[in-house]
Amino acid sequence: MDLTPFLSSLEGTTLDQVLLSIAISGKVAVSGKVAVSGKVAIAMKGRFLLRSVCESFQDRTRIGCAVTDEATCLAYLAREPYELLICTDYLEDGNGFELARKARSAHQGLRVVVLALGDVIPAQYVEASWLEAVVAEADFIGDQRPLQAAVLAVMGRHSYRSPSLRSGTLPYLSCPRLTKREYEVLDLLASGLTDREIAERLVVSEETAKTYTKRLLKTLDVNNRLQAVLKGMRCGMVQL
Numbered sequence: 001m002d003l004t005p006f007l008s009s010l011e012g013t014t015l016d017q018v019l020l021s022i023a024i025s026g027k028v029a030v031s032g033k034v035a036v037s038g039k040v041a042i043a044m045k046g047r048f049l050l051r052s053v054c055e056s057f058q059d060r061t062r063i064g065c066a067v068t069d070e071a072t073c074l075a076y077l078a079r080e081p082y083e084l085l086i087c088t089d090y091l092e093d094g095n096g097f098e099l100a101r102k103a104r105s106a107h108q109g110l111r112v113v114v115l116a117l118g119d120v121i122p123a124q125y126v127e128a129s130w131l132e133a134v135v136a137e138a139d140f141i142g143d144q145r146p147l148q149a150a151v152l153a154v155m156g157r158h159s160y161r162s163p164s165l166r167s168g169t170l171p172y173l174s175c176p177r178l179t180k181r182e183y184e185v186l187d188l189l190a191s192g193l194t195d196r197e198i199a200e201r202l203v204v205s206e207e208t209a210k211t212y213t214k215r216l217l218k219t220l221d222v223n224n225r226l227q228a229v230l231k232g233m234r235c236g237m238v239q240l
Helices: 002-008 047-055 072-081 096-106 137-142 147-156 162-166 179-191 195-202 206-220 227-235
Strands: 034-037 038-042 063-066 081-086 110-118 133-136
Touching: 002 063, 034 195, 038 047, 038 096, 038 133, 047 063, 047 227, 063 072, 063 133, 072 081, 072 096, 081 096, 096 110, 110 137, 133 137, 133 147, 133 162, 137 147, 137 162, 137 227, 179 195, 179 206, 179 227, 195 206, 206 227
Parallel strands: 038 063, 038 081, 081 110, 110 133
Antiparallel strands: none
């Protein structure tokens, strides 16, 4: 899937808090914001993750590539210079770690952050010099700051590993029981639907759909929709 041509039509942020604020200035970090003057490439597993990460950028004009597979991402990277690549380890077609390796090999100045949905770095990549920043999904579910910290680190030419990757211990995961309606809303969120689309699918008002989503976030004890879907995946409640 290639979302790049449709970035301007995204409705707004699907996250309750902004993960990444792309500020156009000459500095690496200003008040916790990431300064990126070049293009950003995003490769994620599935429509939901791709759309959520794209919508977390305040300035989407900096996103030059938004795809779900390795080959298309590499093709975009070959067309013009990119400054930052954010990808998941699992992709709809290809592998995020291999994407990072190939991208860094072809573009030495490119900075890369990998979101590890599998919570591990494969043995063959653990000591790789090109693998700058990796965030375990388990760390991101409870706190979105590790992803932001990873981006800040690579833009400052530093490496980063999120807490569980450093300690080798995954945080405790509590899986609550959902109602039938909450399962429906979670499944629709994972499909990448907006509040308006969820309302249409459930035949309710958009305001009611928003209320359903808020209740789901409270039940799952998460801060935003992206964390809700990722936690739902880990608890076996939903699949991307």
